[in-house]
Amino acid sequence: MGYMALAGLLFCVLNTIARSLAQDLDPFQTQFLRYLAGFVVLLPLMVRTGLAAWRPHDLKGQGWRGLVHTAGLLMWFWALPHVPLADMTAIGFTGPIFIMAGAVLFLGEPMVRARWVAAGIGFVGVGIVVAPQFTGTAGGTWTLVMLASAPLFAASFLITKALTRRDRPEVIVAWQAITVSVFTLPFALAGWTSPTAAQWGWFLLTGLLGSAGHWCLTEAFRLADMSATQPVKFIDMVWASFLGWVVFAEVPATTTFAGAAVIFAATTWIARREARAR
Numbered sequence: 001m002g003y004m005a006l007a008g009l010l011f012c013v014l015n016t017i018a019r020s021l022a023q024d025l026d027p028f029q030t031q032f033l034r035y036l037a038g039f040v041v042l043l044p045l046m047v048r049t050g051l052a053a054w055r056p057h058d059l060k061g062q063g064w065r066g067l068v069h070t071a072g073l074l075m076w077f078w079a080l081p082h083v084p085l086a087d088m089t090a091i092g093f094t095g096p097i098f099i100m101a102g103a104v105l106f107l108g109e110p111m112v113r114a115r116w117v118a119a120g121i122g123f124v125g126v127g128i129v130v131a132p133q134f135t136g137t138a139g140g141t142w143t144l145v146m147l148a149s150a151p152l153f154a155a156s157f158l159i160t161k162a163l164t165r166r167d168r169p170e171v172i173v174a175w176q177a178i179t180v181s182v183f184t185l186p187f188a189l190a191g192w193t194s195p196t197a198a199q200w201g202w203f204l205l206t207g208l209l210g211s212a213g214h215w216c217l218t219e220a221f222r223l224a225d226m227s228a229t230q231p232v233k234f235i236d237m238v239w240a241s242f243l244g245w246v247v248f249a250e251v252p253a254t255t256t257f258a259g260a261a262v263i264f265a266a267t268t269w270i271a272r273r274e275a276r277a278r
Helices: 002-021 027-049 059-082 085-092 095-106 113-133 138-147 150-163 169-190 197-223 226-248 254-277
Strands: none
Touching (some): 002 027, 002 197, 002 226, 027 169, 059 150, 085 150, 085 226, 095 226, 113 226, 113 254, 150 197, 150 226, 169 197, 226 254
């Protein structure tokens, strides 16, 4: 749960930077450079330890994971410049429902009622946050586009959990950066604009944050049932609301605070319950 919470914070900072970059660059180019930078920051470590140590045991699985994740990213980054940061994070919270169902159906994890209760309460909190967006406006359309990426990301994370049985977390993270960079390159070239020196620096930072975040995420999946880690993801709402306010001057609505309170209550309850179970 600690790894999951840290991953959420890292991804919220990453999304803040990526959303800012996507205001000036093509969203698909932003997506490609973010994952290319993730590979670049890992390259010195790969060379130092020897490339043979980074060869995956399940190359086909790594390829499928990259393909599915890319499909989700294309919709996510397409909508990224048009959706407020807090709402964007809240939309991502629909993923745990798909992940928990998939973990039971495809990975054979036990169906623990308390985890589903916590996820259900958290999902209600998300609904409180995003409900004002569904008004038939253009903002609601972009919200739906981003929402469509949730089941694809869930499938990607389920594949990740399966991959942890044979490959180390750092190997999975490296191959995700490689495969997503390859699959997104054609979309990036279509609207390519040369980044400035400052933008290259920000992309390197997103690569570092993304690689660290995915390592924490993969380590959490390796150590625990996926369904046990998912309710913790809802606390990202707090990070996103704060960063949206500081960076983009997006003042969270009353519904955002109300939804965040519901999410925080559900997360705290399930975290304490899982700790006692341990």
